[in-house]
Amino acid sequence: MPSEPFSFDLLSANLAIGAALVAIGMIGFVARRNLIVMFLSAEMMLQGVALTLVAFGRYHGNWTGQVLTIMILAVAACEAAIALVLVLVLYGRRHSLDASLWQDIRDPGQPPTLDRPEEAEPIEPGTDLGPEAYPHLTPAGIEPPHASTPWIERRD
Amino acid sequence: MTLSQEAATTLSLIAAGGFGTWLLLPHSHGLARAKPARILGFLLTLVATAFLLRGASAPGSGLSTLFFYIFAMAAVLSAVLTVTSISPIHSALWFASVVLATSGLFLMTGAQFLAAATVIVYAGAIIVTFLFVVMLASVSGHALYDRSSRMPARATLASVLLLWTLLYAIQSSAGTPATTVANPTPPLRPASSLASVPTTPADREAAARVLAAAVPARSHLPRYDQQPLPGVPPRHVASLGATLFTDHLIAVQLAAVLLFIALVAGASISRPKPLIRPVDRRKHDDAHPVSTPATANAR
Numbered sequence: 001m002p003s004e005p006f007s008f009d010l011l012s013a014n015l016a017i018g019a020a021l022v023a024i025g026m027i028g029f030v031a032r033r034n035l036i037v038m039f040l041s042a043e044m045m046l047q048g049v050a051l052t053l054v055a056f057g058r059y060h061g062n063w064t065g066q067v068l069t070i071m072i073l074a075v076a077a078c079e080a081a082i083a084l085v086l087v088l089v090l091y092g093r094r095h096s097l098d099a100s101l102w103q104d105i106r107d108p109g110q111p112p113t114l115d116r117p118e119e120a121e122p123i124e125p126g127t128d129l130g131p132e133a134y135p136h137l138t139p140a141g142i143e144p145p146h147a148s149t150p151w152i153e154r155r156d
Numbered sequence: 157m158t159l160s161q162e163a164a165t166t167l168s169l170i171a172a173g174g175f176g177t178w179l180l181l182p183h184s185h186g187l188a189r190a191k192p193a194r195i196l197g198f199l200l201t202l203v204a205t206a207f208l209l210r211g212a213s214a215p216g217s218g219l220s221t222l223f224f225y226i227f228a229m230a231a232v233l234s235a236v237l238t239v240t241s242i243s244p245i246h247s248a249l250w251f252a253s254v255v256l257a258t259s260g261l262f263l264m265t266g267a268q269f270l271a272a273a274t275v276i277v278y279a280g281a282i283i284v285t286f287l288f289v290v291m292l293a294s295v296s297g298h299a300l301y302d303r304s305s306r307m308p309a310r311a312t313l314a315s316v317l318l319l320w321t322l323l324y325a326i327q328s329s330a331g332t333p334a335t336t337v338a339n340p341t342p343p344l345r346p347a348s349s350l351a352s353v354p355t356t357p358a359d360r361e362a363a364a365r366v367l368a369a370a371v372p373a374r375s376h377l378p379r380y381d382q383q384p385l386p387g388v389p390p391r392h393v394a395s396l397g398a399t400l401f402t403d404h405l406i407a408v409q410l411a412a413v414l415l416f417i418a419l420v421a422g423a424s425i426s427r428p429k430p431l432i433r434p435v436d437r438r439k440h441d442d443a444h445p446v447s448t449p450a451t452a453n454a455r
Contacts, residue, residue, distance in 0.1 A: 006265075008330060013209060013228065014265060015326045020205075020232050021254070023319035024177070028239030031181060031311035033301040036244045036288055040251045043281065044235055047258050050274070054267045063399040066267050067407070070400065073277055074411040078418030080281050084288060085426040091292050092428065098301035117300055119185040 006058050014055035021048030035087045035097045042083070046076050162327060167320050169204045174316035176200030178308055180240035186304035198236075205232045208323075224264055231257035242302050244289045252282045269393045370402045 021044055028041030050069045057065020087097070094101045100113055159167070179197025183189060209228050234253035241247045255278040262271040293299075305311075400408060 010224075012326050012330060013224070014261065016208060016323055017228050017231055017261065019319055019322035019326070020208075021235050021258075023315040023322070024232070024235040024239055026318065027177060027181070027311050027315045030314070031305040031308045032239060033304065033306055034244055036285060036292075037239070037247050037302075040247055040285065041239055043278075044238060044251060044254055047254060047274075050270075051258055051261055054262055054265050054270060058265045058267070063396055063403075066270055066396055067400050067404050069267070069270055070273070071407060071411055073273060074415055076281075077277065078414055080284070081418050081422040082425075084284065085422045087288065087292070088426060096299070096301070097292055098299070100301065100306065113306060115300060115304070116185045119187060 008059070011055050011059045015052055018048040018050075018052035018055070021045065021051065033099050035090065035099055038099065039080075039083045039087065043076060043080070046072055046079075163324055166208070166323050166327065169208050170316050170320050170323070173201050173204030173208070174312045174319075176202075176204065177236050177240065178312040180236065181308040181312070182240070182242055182303055182305045184304055184306065184308055186300050188303075198233075201236050202229075202233060205229055220264065223260070227257045227260035227264065231261065242298055244293060244302065245286070248282050248285045248289065251285075252278070255282070269396055367402060370405070 025041045025043075025045035025048065028044070029038050032038055032041065050072050053065040053068045053072070055065070057063060057068075090102065091097060100115070103110075103113055176197040176199070179189065179193050180201070206229065209225065231254055234250045234257060238247050238250040238254060241250060255274060259271040259274050262268075262274065
């Protein structure tokens with residue numbers, strides 16, 4: 001508890017947990033392809049840094065670590081706002097959360113990362129696809145008139 | 157290059173945890189891993205985390221040691237499951253678990269205000285993440301980009317090396333004079349403010365003038381020169397607020413400016429452009445035929 005002394009063993013344990021959170025968050029940010037999961041991984045790295053700062057502040061007996069953590073909270077709020085807006089804008093352009101769809105903005109000369117969907121495990125018909133899965137129905141009746149060109153292009 | 161036994165043990169533990177995380181990560185081409193492989197990965201990560209934290213001996217009662225272990229294991233394992241869950245909804249839920257465990261660690265470290273503030277702030281963030289997942293996620297099961305990950309082995313290897321470097325630095329600093337002099341650190345008091353640092357009389361007088369202007373006599377904030385009464389626990393939030401609004405006043409104002417700029421930036425880039433109707437597109441093309449460089453120069 002707070003009134004007990006804070007030994008170096010406890011400090012190093014807290015630092016180890018913070019370092020582990022940062023490393024695991026790096027795995028998630030580098031390896032995952034969903035933009036939302038990448039955002040969550042970045043937030044998790046910030047949690048690891050906050051843990052490190054609080055432990056250092058407690059060890060040195062001043063409030064600076066906690067003040068810096070409050071600053072991290074403010075910066076994380078800004079980051080969350082802008083990251084989620086960017087996710088929305090990117091989704092509006094490509095209609096997918098896949099980060100690999102944006103590999104054309106990398107440095108020139110990089111080999112492209114290609115999906116191989118034929119190797120992927122097919123989704124069995126019996127699996128639960130979530131609440132947004134609809135059954136396939138046989139088309140019936142007259143097809144209603146609809147625009148030949150979909151309205152997906154936006155003004156500059 | 158010779159490794160000490162401790163460093164070699166740490167490296168092997170981290171490598172075991174990294175291998176377990178790699179087993180849990182989605183395959184790079186979306187192949188489904190067998191369930192025994194996933195269970196083995198989770199168990200490897202669990203055992204590696206438990207052994208890495210074995211040296212953490214919390215002083216005091218056994219109960220606080222137990223709670224520390226619970227929070228630490230929960231934080232690391234939830235973090236692994238956050239980055240390895242296929243469904244983004246599950247990722248968000250595990251991230252909530254990471255935040256709760258981290259708040260518990262904050263509480264054990266003597267940061268009660270931050271524990272509460274983190275839970276409050278990140279609860280909102282996680283709800284917004286849920287909204288985004290529900291709004292944007294693929295409508296027919298898990299998309300291929302959720303079931304596959306990019307270069308999982310190389311990403312895990314890089315993170316294993318990073319974590320080993322960090323833990324090596326932490327372990328090798330044990331026993332140095334910097335880690336033994338101030339041991340054990342007294343609990344946080346209001347006088348832990350930086351304003352109590354000046355030693356010369358002139359500096360102390362200047363600090364007192366700044367403090368008198370920042371914390372007037374009618375204020376309820378604890379003053380840096382005020383010693384806590386014996387038997388009365390120090391006022392945590394008031395002390396933190398006193399430090400924040402005296403020592404770090406400019407940082408607070410900069411944070412406010414940063415939040416405002418982020419608000420403006422978010423609002424300005426999120427505004428959707430209006431859609432182009434196909435009728436308008438045809439009218440526009442008729443009125444402005446594609447101009448060649450020659451006609452553009454002539455105009």
